[in-house]
Amino acid sequence: METYNQYIELINQYLSNLLSDESRIAFESKLENDPEFKTIYEEHMVFINGLQRVQVKADIQKGQRSYYTEKWVKISGFSILVLGLLVMIYTLVFKTSEIEPTPNNESINVVNIDSVSTQKDNNDVSVAISEEKPDSTKTTSQHVVSYTTTTIQEKFGGISETNIDIKKKAQMVKINVQNDTTITCKEGTVLNISKGSFINPNTGKTVTGVIDLNVTEYYKLSDILMANLSTVSNGKQLETGGMIYIEASQGTTTLELKDNRSLEILFPTPQKKSGMQLFNGEWQENNINWSLTNTTDLEVIDIDEAHIDVPFNVVEVVPTFPGCESEDNDIRKQCTTAAISKFISRKFNTDVALGLGLSGRQRILSMFKIDEDGNITFIQSRAAHPRLSEEADRVISLLPKMSPGLQRGKPVTVPYSLPINFTVVEDEELTQKYISLIEVDSVSTSTSLVQANDIIVRPTEMDTVYTTRRGMVELIREVMHDKDFLVDSLFIQKWQTYEKQKLIRKLGRLDNERYILRKPLFEMDDTRFKILEDDSITRGGHVIRFPWNETQVPTTTQIMTIVPKQQFSAGGEIVSVEEFETRLGDEADTSISTSDATYYALSTTKLGWINCDRFINGRTKRIKYKLKIKNTDGASVNMVFKSYNSILPSWYINGAYDFKTVGLDEEVILVAIKRTNGKLYYDTIETKTEVNPQLDFEFKEVSIEELKEELEKLNSIFN
Amino acid sequence: MSDQDILELFKNGQRDKAFKKLYRLYPRIEKLIRSKGGTKADAKDVFQEALIILNRNLETSNFKLTSSFYTYLYSVSRFVWSDIQKSLTKQQLQNLNAQDVQIFQEVIEEKKYQLAEHAFLDIGKRCQQLLQLFYHKAMSFKDIAKVMQFKSDKIAKNQKYKCLQKAKDIYQTKLKSVNLN
Numbered sequence: 001m002e003t004y005n006q007y008i009e010l011i012n013q014y015l016s017n018l019l020s021d022e023s024r025i026a027f028e029s030k031l032e033n034d035p036e037f038k039t040i041y042e043e044h045m046v047f048i049n050g051l052q053r054v055q056v057k058a059d060i061q062k063g064q065r066s067y068y069t070e071k072w073v074k075i076s077g078f079s080i081l082v083l084g085l086l087v088m089i090y091t092l093v094f095k096t097s098e099i100e101p102t103p104n105n106e107s108i109n110v111v112n113i114d115s116v117s118t119q120k121d122n123n124d125v126s127v128a129i130s131e132e133k134p135d136s137t138k139t140t141s142q143h144v145v146s147y148t149t150t151t152i153q154e155k156f157g158g159i160s161e162t163n164i165d166i167k168k169k170a171q172m173v174k175i176n177v178q179n180d181t182t183i184t185c186k187e188g189t190v191l192n193i194s195k196g197s198f199i200n201p202n203t204g205k206t207v208t209g210v211i212d213l214n215v216t217e218y219y220k221l222s223d224i225l226m227a228n229l230s231t232v233s234n235g236k237q238l239e240t241g242g243m244i245y246i247e248a249s250q251g252t253t254t255l256e257l258k259d260n261r262s263l264e265i266l267f268p269t270p271q272k273k274s275g276m277q278l279f280n281g282e283w284q285e286n287n288i289n290w291s292l293t294n295t296t297d298l299e300v301i302d303i304d305e306a307h308i309d310v311p312f313n314v315v316e317v318v319p320t321f322p323g324c325e326s327e328d329n330d331i332r333k334q335c336t337t338a339a340i341s342k343f344i345s346r347k348f349n350t351d352v353a354l355g356l357g358l359s360g361r362q363r364i365l366s367m368f369k370i371d372e373d374g375n376i377t378f379i380q381s382r383a384a385h386p387r388l389s390e391e392a393d394r395v396i397s398l399l400p401k402m403s404p405g406l407q408r409g410k411p412v413t414v415p416y417s418l419p420i421n422f423t424v425v426e427d428e429e430l431t432q433k434y435i436s437l438i439e440v441d442s443v444s445t446s447t448s449l450v451q452a453n454d455i456i457v458r459p460t461e462m463d464t465v466y467t468t469r470r471g472m473v474e475l476i477r478e479v480m481h482d483k484d485f486l487v488d489s490l491f492i493q494k495w496q497t498y499e500k501q502k503l504i505r506k507l508g509r510l511d512n513e514r515y516i517l518r519k520p521l522f523e524m525d526d527t528r529f530k531i532l533e534d535d536s537i538t539r540g541g542h543v544i545r546f547p548w549n550e551t552q553v554p555t556t557t558q559i560m561t562i563v564p565k566q567q568f569s570a571g572g573e574i575v576s577v578e579e580f581e582t583r584l585g586d587e588a589d590t591s592i593s594t595s596d597a598t599y600y601a602l603s604t605t606k607l608g609w610i611n612c613d614r615f616i617n618g619r620t621k622r623i624k625y626k627l628k629i630k631n632t633d634g635a636s637v638n639m640v641f642k643s644y645n646s647i648l649p650s651w652y653i654n655g656a657y658d659f660k661t662v663g664l665d666e667e668v669i670l671v672a673i674k675r676t677n678g679k680l681y682y683d684t685i686e687t688k689t690e691v692n693p694q695l696d697f698e699f700k701e702v703s704i705e706e707l708k709e710e711l712e713k714l715n716s717i718f719n
Numbered sequence: 720m721s722d723q724d725i726l727e728l729f730k731n732g733q734r735d736k737a738f739k740k741l742y743r744l745y746p747r748i749e750k751l752i753r754s755k756g757g758t759k760a761d762a763k764d765v766f767q768e769a770l771i772i773l774n775r776n777l778e779t780s781n782f783k784l785t786s787s788f789y790t791y792l793y794s795v796s797r798f799v800w801s802d803i804q805k806s807l808t809k810q811q812l813q814n815l816n817a818q819d820v821q822i823f824q825e826v827i828e829e830k831k832y833q834l835a836e837h838a839f840l841d842i843g844k845r846c847q848q849l850l851q852l853f854y855h856k857a858m859s860f861k862d863i864a865k866v867m868q869f870k871s872d873k874i875a876k877n878q879k880y881k882c883l884q885k886a887k888d889i890y891q892t893k894l895k896s897v898n899l900n
Contacts, residue, residue: 008880053833056734
């Protein structure tokens with residue numbers, strides 16, 4: 001070691017030229033003659049060179065950095081110069097010509113009116129306008145769609161002797177008629193206007209540019225009554241699905257629709273009714289008369305019809321039981337209904353009811369769906385005993401494949417409800433026999449299925465209620481620990497099969513629920529079962545899984561339950577058919593979101609008063625109805641029907657209000673509004689229609705607000 | 720700036736400025752390396768290696784630049800890259816001319832120094848500093864002791880040997896593992 005260090009020192013001295021000539025020669029000769037010294041020398045040289053590299057590299061990096069910096073400085077300097085030049089050229093050349101955006105004629109404007117309110121007086125109106133100003137110009141990418149909310153007082157033929165204006169204010173929207181435009185009004189009316197639809201009646205020329213469109217919607221009973229609207233067509237009573245008033249103008253010119261052009265109007269409705277037609281309104285004296293337009297029949301469109309179930313009694317072409325093929329839909333309907341009940345009554349094994357401790361009349365409520373392929377799916381049953389519902393499920397699943405129901409030519413899923421009734425009869429003879437033998441087991445029961453005609457299958461008398469109850473979908477998601485797990489009816493079927501095969505078993509109750517998922521589930525081809533981290537696995541390879549709780553899987557499915565119309569008992573309380581229907585209506589309202597809403601779609605070739613109505617066929621005895629009322633002073637009296645959306649006007653003739661003919665025993669509300677000397681008086685009477693009514697109004701003075709409030713209370717009557 | 724000017728910079732010890740000028744040649748070298756399948760990072764390494772070899776040659780008194788810097792760096796780079804790729808066949812080696820052989824040998828030689836450099840970088844910060852001060856700055860042990868806060872120049876000297884020894888040991892192991900490969 002000592003020698004080595006000395007050697008190194010020597011080498012260092014040699015390299016630094018610190019050695020005397022003598023020692024240098026000695027060093028060089030030693031280098032040649034002493035191989036050990038030579039190795040040390042060479043090794044040291046390598047090391048010194050390696051060390052040098054570090055220094056050289058540092059210098060290279062330095063050089064490289066300054067090279068790149070210089071380069072960038074040059075490049076950026078140059079680009080700034082170029083940019084400057086470009087800006088100069090641009091300002092010089094283009095300054096004078098401003099680029100104007102050109103409207104894109106093919107694009108569709110969608111204008112949503114969302115803020116229109118009825119204003120008290122003119123002062124408020126101006127305030128409202130200024131408030132709306134920031135919203136008044138909504139710019140879309142290329143063109144401007146502006147709407148201003150203003151108050152427009154539309155012209156009525158009716159009551160004009162007073163200057164009180166309690167009518168609804170129109171929604172005004174500016175549209176460019178060179179574009180196709182869709183307008184969604186405040187209360188859901190959708191107007192589809194194709195470009196170039198309007199003409200100027202004075203010149204006969206197609207209107208271009210921006211026009212004003214005034215739309216007033218009358219869906220609420222209060223709005224309808226305020227406007228003194230009623231639903232009568234040449235003396236015949238109508239049920240309304242919504243009324244609107246449309247007016248188009250450009251400047252001071254009132255515009256009309258072109259001869260061959262029409263305006264598509266979608267009336268929103270929570271429950272669609274068949275037979276809706278389009279009527280145009282005209283004021284005669286104080287009342288409006290609706291006349292049927294001779295346009296094509298109104299079609300009822302379902303939004304996203306393919307995914308909406310169409311009930312059996314509504315669907316255009318009913319699903320058909322094999323052997324029931326017929327041209328006539330009604331015959332097919334009857335045949336299918338009969339065939340299904342016959343099939344069920346024949347296959348239903350009444351023995352299952354034995355030994356369940358049941359007696360008397362038994363009712364099983366079943367429902368199933370006939371899907372787009374005609375398969376029977378989504379079987380659900382409810383009965384007094386699970387064995388009964390199991391049996392019902394079994395029998396229904398035996399139903400043959402049908403041809404699917406069609407709605408507007410497209411196959412749709414059709415729900416079908418099927419109550420099964422039978423009676424468990426106690427066999428008295430047998431009983432007595434056994435009583436003598438066995439004392440305790442005294443009652444022996446035998447069941448007999450009451451004849452097929454006692455199996456009541458009345459789909460037309462069923463109503464559907466949508467609820468967001470948690471069903472199979474949520475259950476599967478809970479077990480799968482995946483709130484977005486894709487569950488289709490096929491998978492539900494599979495799941496149920498697995499349950500039958502005991503591949504899936506539920507253990508425990510309530511807080512301690514767990515599922516055993518057996519090994520084969522995870523080993524199947526294309527299996528959707530996965531072993532999760534927190535699963536416990538048995539020795540046999542089966543998985544024990546604790547399902548998620550309800551909070552982790554949101555309720556997404558709407559379960560449709562079929563409620564028999566006449567079998568209503570809400571809780572323990574008996575309710576009237578009407579009330580029951582309103583409840584159904586209410587429930588449908590809350591559970592069906594707007595996106596599920598159905599529209600009555602129609603095309604109109606005229607502007608003005610438009611009504612989506614159907615005739616009410618008199619099913620009851622019709623009577624003449626006249627009211628003699630004192631102190632009327634030209635009050636307008638309208639009759640509002642509770643059971644359907646209809647309003648009858650009255651004509652004041654010879655000191656009596658003549659409603660002409662009405663159905664007998666209809667529950668109605670008589671609404672009277674009197675306007676005298678700038679004051680409003682109001683009263684309502686709830687009554688049943690009868691011959692020679694003896695009624696009188698007690699008019700109360702009200703402000704417009706109070707009247708509105710009062711009338712809004714009635715809104716629930718209309719749905 | 721001509722090659723002569725750059726040579727002047729080297730002679731005056733303004734190595735970093737000279738390198739800066741030489742970096743103008745880099746884009747063309749990068750093109751070469753990339754045409755032979757190297758990446759941009761490869762090209763940077765190769766060019767740096769070529770510059771180190773050039774610098775080493777310039778420091779030995781008997782080196783004469785026979786061609787332009789570009790030609791020289793180009794051929795060095797080519798050999799460095801071939802060596803990295805181990806793509807030179809025996810046939811190609813035999814066909815090399817005298818100058819190329821010279822360059823190739825330098826490249827091979829440089830690899831040894833590279834190992835030494837890596838060994839040096841492995842010995843720890845303090846040892847590096849000590850050896851740098853001694854060999855580059857040619858500082859006396861007395862000064863080194865002052866700068867690095869050793870108690871005496873003897874300790875500094877002792878430390879220097881230890882560091883050197885450590886570096887050489889690392890170098891030897893590296894060399895062995897390289898040769899085994």
